[in-house]
Structures are given as C-alpha cells and as structure tokens.
Amino acid sequence: MERPHDTPPGLVSLGRGALGVAPMGWGMWRFTGLPIEAAHAIVDAALEAGCTLFDTADIYGLGTEGGFGAAEALFGRVLSERPGLRDRIILASKAGIQPPVPYDSSAAYLIGACEASLKRLGIEQLDLLQVHRPDLLAHPAEVAAAFDMLHRQGKVRAAGVSNYTATQVRALQAHMTLPLASLQPEFSALRTEPLEDGVLDLAMERGLGVLAWSPLAGGRLAGPPADERAARVVAVLDEFAADRAVSRAAIACAWVMAHPSRPVPLIGAQSPAHVRDVARATGVLLSRQEWYRVLEAERGARMP
Ligand SMILES: NC(=O)c1ccc[n+]([C@@H]2O[C@H](COP(=O)([O-])OP(=O)(O)OC[C@H]3O[C@@H](n4cnc5c(N)ncnc54)[C@H](OP(=O)(O)O)[C@@H]3O)[C@@H](O)[C@H]2O)c1
Known part of the structure; x- marks a missing residue:
C-alpha cells in the first residue's frame, strides 16, 4: 500500500506527512501532582516504549491541587531538566475549554491560550495545537484565522481538532489555509461510534491523522x-x-x-x-x- 508522502517507514503520518509519529502516543491528562522524580520516570517509560507523540492540554490539572495548566507546567519542568528531550518528541497541546464558560474558540482566546501554553512548557513552538472541544459560537473562519496566525508566527507547526464531528471538521477545513493535520476522537472497544459517525472515514478521505483518546476507556x-x-x-x-x-x-x-x-x-x-x-x-x-x-x-x- 502506498505510504502517504515522505513519512518514514514505521511512522504514522498526521496530515499527509505534516508530522510523523510512532504508532502509540502518551497522554498527560492524569500527569499531575507527581514528584519530579516520578514525572521523569513516567516520561522515560513512555520514551522507552517507543512513544514519540506526547499529548497534553492547557486544562489538564484542573480539579487537582495544581489547577488549570498544572500538567503543562510539570512537563515544562521535565523539559527544562532534560536538554535534548524537546527535539526527540512531537509535542501536542490543546486549548479552547475555559470553565465555566465552557468553550471559547474565538481567535483572541486561542492565540492567548497557545501563548500561555508555550510559556508554561518553556518552549517556542508547539508541534501540534488542537482545539479541545468545538465551540458552537465560534465561526470556523475565526478558528482557521487563529491557526493561520499562530502558524505564521511560528508558534505552532500543525493544527488539529478534538471531539469535532465530521461536519464540523469539513466546515473548518473549508476556511483553513494551513491544512488540518489531525482529529482526536474518543475511540476504544467500548466507544466505537467513530467507526460509523463519519469521523474515521473523513480522516481517511482527507489524510488526517487520528489520535484515539482513552483507548482503554479510561x-x-x-x-x-x-x-x-x-x-x-x-x-x-x-x-x-x-x-x-x-x-x-x-x-x-x-x-x-x-x-x-x-x-x-x-x-x-x-x-x-x-x-x-x-x-x-x-x-x-x-x-x-x-x-x-x-x-x-x-x-x-x-x-x-
Ligand atoms: N481530547 C479529549 O477530550 C481527551 C479526553 C480524555 C483524554 N484525552 C487524552 O487521552 C489520553 C489517555 O486518556 P486516558 O487516561 O483515559 O487513557 P486510557 O489509556 O484509556 O486509561 C488510562 C487509565 O487506565 C489505567 N490502567 C489500569 N490498568 C492498566 C494497564 N494494564 N495498562 C494501562 N493502563 C492501565 C491507568 O492507570 P495508571 O495511571 O495507574 O497507570 C489509567 O488510570 C489522555 O492522557 C489525554 O492525552 C483526551
């Protein structure tokens, strides 16, 4: 079977070669409240297991002692203590959930949220920024404009969405200059809707990468x-x-x-x-x- 574009063998292509990642990634939803030694140990385990995609979000930590931003801040500390790690991984984050609003994907909010994530992580650029959940009050043209601006400024390499329906993805893509690289649905043997709701079909139609959240159903x-x-x-x-x-x-x-x-x-x-x-x-x-x-x-x- 033809491999999409120039993604090296063994890697999965997100967005027709925009990013190439190992077949399994590691997520930081639960990466909070750990002593720094334990944080390093779990990052080591993910690297040794072959994961290259590291998925976080600005909101991870909410509900724990560290609060909103805690997972990014902890991972930022790990990065600062491990020179060279940043370049070994594909670092993805998410923005757009803002309790108690609950969602804000206005261009101003997404741009500010991305800048805040970069600061917490102590880095200049995210490999992938994803809209965490669709904001029904944001016109897709505005979301697209935010991604385009962040990409032009060098703050993100690629753009993705999470929890979007297939039609919401199509509407967004119609306005994007930067091609969308990935979708992030909940998908597991106990959550099989993406098989038939059009999300996985659209990913294959458009060459979008699929990041499956909660693969063990949490x-x-x-x-x-x-x-x-x-x-x-x-x-x-x-x-x-x-x-x-x-x-x-x-x-x-x-x-x-x-x-x-x-x-x-x-x-x-x-x-x-x-x-x-x-x-x-x-x-x-x-x-x-x-x-x-x-x-x-x-x-x-x-x-x-
Ligand atoms: N986009 C979104 O809206 C969204 C929502 C939720 C999650 N996510 C992403 O998806 C990632 C994964 O979500 P998840 O944490 O729900 O994933 P999951 O892999 O479905 O579940 C992980 C949980 O399973 C436990 N577990 C028990 N036995 C296990 C075993 N034998 N092997 C592996 N795990 C075992 C883990 O415990 P231990 O921790 O004790 O190992 C952990 O609590 C998140 O970190 C985040 O990046 C995205």
Missing part, C-alpha cells in the same frame, strides 16, 4: 467489567490476550490500531509498568475475524 477495559457490555468485550479481549501472552490492555490498544485510518492510541497510564505493558500492542496483529469479534461483543449482536 481504564475500564483494564479492570473488572462494570456492566454486561463491558463483560462481553473483556471476555473476547481476554481470550486473545491469553493466546498472545500479552495483557488485555495491549489487545485493546491493538484493536484500536488495527483500523485502516491507523489511529494512534494515546496511552493514559501514569505508572511505568502499565505503559510498558500496554505498549506491547505494537507487536500484536489481530486477524480480521478477531477484530470483528470484538466489535460484535461491543454491539451484543452479530454483524449483519
């Missing part, structure tokens, strides 16, 4: 099943995990990665052992029949 796929649907899915994942001698979490991520849009699961684990464990997904290939069996378990019905 941990629900790693622990005891909470309901009947989860129990069905977990039973199938456990069968394949026993067969491959890997964890259920690794099989759950392999299932996400098997979709032809090549979703990059954002590992949310903050314990180094869990990161190592789930990263074994990169060595797992599910057969077509196995992949559909997971989907059938989620639906509670055979495919028609």
